[in-house]
Amino acid sequence: MSKVKPGDRVSFTFVATLSDGTVFDSSDELHGDDCGCGGEGPLEFTIGGDEVFPALEEAVIGMEVGETRVVELTAEQAFGERDERGIIAVPRSEFPEDFTLQEHMMLELAGDNDEVYPAWVTEIGADFVTLDTNHPLAGEALRYELTLERIVPAH
Known part of the structure; x- marks a missing residue:
C-alpha cells in the first residue's frame, strides 16, 4: 500500500x-x-x-x-506565541467616518514595502481602536x- x-x-x-x-x-x-x-x-x-x-x-x-x-x-x-507588542492603539480619526468597525473583524494593515498583514479589532473606543496583529x-x-x-x- x-x-x-x-x-x-x-x-x-x-x-x-x-x-x-x-x-x-x-x-x-x-x-x-x-x-x-x-x-x-x-x-x-x-x-x-x-x-x-x-x-x-x-x-x-x-x-x-x-x-x-x-x-x-x-x-x-x-x-507562535502571543506578542504583546502586536497590540496597537490607533486613533479613531485614522478610519474614514463612514467606515463601520466591529469587534473581532479583521483588517488588512499596510506595512513597510507595501506588505499587507492582518489585524483584528479587539476594542472600539471613542478616541482609539485597539488592534491585535497576533493570529487569534x-x-x-x-x-x-x-x-x-x-x-x-x-x-
Missing part, C-alpha cells in the same frame, strides 16, 4: 481542537481564509509545499489511506485528529 512521501498531494478529514477540547476547525466546517486548504471539506495540501505547518507535514509522512493519526503541535510549531490562535497548542482519505503521488 502507498504511503505519504514528500511531493505527494494529500487529503484528510479532520477535527482540530485546542488543548481544552474546543473545536476550532474541522472538515465538516467552512475553513477560514488563512488555512490554505481551499475551503469547506477535507484538508488538502502538498507535502513540502509550505501550505500547512511544517510539523504537521512531517507528522503525516508515512501514513496510509484510511489511517488515523493524532498530531499535537505546540504554540511555537503552530501560530497565537499562544495556543493545537491538536489535529487526521484521517488520510487520498494520496495523489508526486510526478
Whole structure:
C-alpha cells in the first residue's frame, strides 16, 4: 500500500481542537481564509509545499489511506506565541467616518514595502481602536485528529 512521501498531494478529514477540547476547525466546517486548504471539506495540501505547518507535514509522512493519526503541535510549531507588542492603539480619526468597525473583524494593515498583514479589532473606543496583529490562535497548542482519505503521488 502507498504511503505519504514528500511531493505527494494529500487529503484528510479532520477535527482540530485546542488543548481544552474546543473545536476550532474541522472538515465538516467552512475553513477560514488563512488555512490554505481551499475551503469547506477535507484538508488538502502538498507535502513540502509550505501550505500547512511544517510539523504537521512531517507528522503525516508515512501514513496510509484510511489511517488515523493524532498530531499535537505546540504554540511555537503552530501560530507562535502571543506578542504583546502586536497590540496597537490607533486613533479613531485614522478610519474614514463612514467606515463601520466591529469587534473581532479583521483588517488588512499596510506595512513597510507595501506588505499587507492582518489585524483584528479587539476594542472600539471613542478616541482609539485597539488592534491585535497576533493570529487569534497565537499562544495556543493545537491538536489535529487526521484521517488520510487520498494520496495523489508526486510526478
